[in-house]
Amino acid sequence: MSEQLEVKNLNIEHLSGVMELQNKIIANLQEDEKHFILKRSAAEFLKALDGENVYMLGIFDGDKLVAQSMFEFPENVGKRELAEFAPEIDCDDLVIYKATLVDPSYRGRGLMQELLRLREQKAKIEGKKTAISQIAIDNPASWINAIKSGMSIRKVDKDPFDGAKVLYMQKDFYKPLAISKTKNCFSMYIGKNIHKEIPALFNKMHYLAEAGYCGIEFVGKENKIVWAKPEELRIVTLQRQFAKMPNYFASGQGKTIHR
Ligand SMILES: CC(C)(COP(=O)(O)OP(=O)(O)OC[C@H]1O[C@@H](n2cnc3c(N)ncnc32)[C@H](O)[C@@H]1OP(=O)(O)O)[C@@H](O)C(=O)NCCC(=O)NCCS
Structure with a gap:
């Protein structure tokens, strides 16, 4: 990652930048790629930016947010997100990786890899043992990156909610396969x-x-x-x-x- 770029924890102050980056990226996706990311409302982002168990990291070029990544430490109450995958893992041990978005003019410079590395670092500090994520099968840029960061494809199925063909990926930090x-x-x-x-x-x-x-x-x-x-x-x-x-x-x- 270039030296002029800076990584920060995102908070409520960054809401407008987060929304802007999401909208820019969605506008840039082809019609058949729109399912790559879940379009989040300002209210949903606010929850993440202010949340107890959802976090966002951002990469800035000066004042401009050029990449963002969301992850969640699920709570041990009720049904967690991606409940259809790895239900045997205790929520306390788990981090769920969500969307990572990189501004099109900053792609191919390792920003996603850097965000994956930092998410894992934060998860380990918080005592998490396993990371999981769900990625659309037709988004190789995303799952190839996940594989490069040590995740492996464990389940291949249709999303129970929207029927999209997806890969379920997992990395056990302390127990390699x-x-x-x-x-x-x-x-x-x-x-x-x-x-x-x-x-x-x-x-x-x-x-x-x-x-x-x-x-x-x-x-x-x-x-x-x-x-x-x-x-x-x-x-x-x-x-x-x-x-x-x-x-x-x-x-x-x-x-x-x-x-
Ligand atoms: C997916 C995305 C986050 C990747 O960000 P990025 O910063 O360009 O990724 P990196 O530079 O860290 O990528 C490194 C590796 O990813 C892979 N990769 C990146 N883009 C790729 C593409 N279009 N096709 C195949 N592999 C790709 C390559 O293996 C690359 O390594 P290399 O440069 O040594 O070949 C970015 O393309 C994006 O924001 N896409 C739209 C939103 C999205 O789909 N997000 C993921 C779903 S949550």
């Missing part, structure tokens, strides 16, 4: 035009995630995602399949994934 790069590991080409490839890609990724594979790495030169099946998830998946299909092994219907 136990992965063997030689066993149960392969790379998957994602195609040159992600928008065109989405239906097929979604089906493939959904199948892999259901089978206990995690998307753990992006190989930019080859445009591939590396998928691996960590031992702990392999056991969980087998138990899940076994519970669903009592005759699974007896009927010989076991499926093999070919590399």
Whole structure:
């Protein structure tokens, strides 16, 4: 990140800059990209800027807000956001990463990476152990960045509210996935035009995630995602399949994934 840029915790004073940046970015998205971010009202931003458990970080170029990122430490009451994912994790241990927005003229300079790094730092200071987020599958700029910051794709599904095809990502700060790069590991080409490839890609990724594979790495030169099946998830998946299909092994219907 360039030296003239400065990171700050955002508060109520920054509301107009936050709204302006959001509106600019939404106006800049194509019609089929509008679902990349949830359009928030001033009231919602105020809650985050003044909130007890929602935080916002911003990057400034002088007085101008050029990037912003929101994250939440969910409270242990009622249903949390993204309740459909990782329900076994205690809210006290969790940080939920929300929207990160970078002004189009400041993109490709590592600002999102910097904000991801700082969110993790803050979460660890607050004693959190796991980060989760939900990202639209057709927003590779966002999920490639998440993978680069150590998150992995754990679940691929439709959002229960709006049906958008999404990736659920997770990073356990203190318990990296136990992965063997030689066993149960392969790379998957994602195609040159992600928008065109989405239906097929979604089906493939959904199948892999259901089978206990995690998307753990992006190989930019080859445009591939590396998928691996960590031992702990392999056991969980087998138990899940076994519970669903009592005759699974007896009927010989076991499926093999070919590399
Ligand atoms: C997604 C977004 C936040 C990325 O911000 P950024 O500051 O440009 O990201 P960075 O510079 O930190 O990106 C670094 C890496 O991201 C990946 N990346 C960034 N833009 C990409 C794109 N359009 N396609 C594929 N990968 C991309 C690259 O791997 C890049 O690394 P490289 O420069 O070594 O190739 C920005 O594009 C944005 O605001 N988009 C609109 C809003 C949005 O979709 N937000 C995310 C949903 S919450």
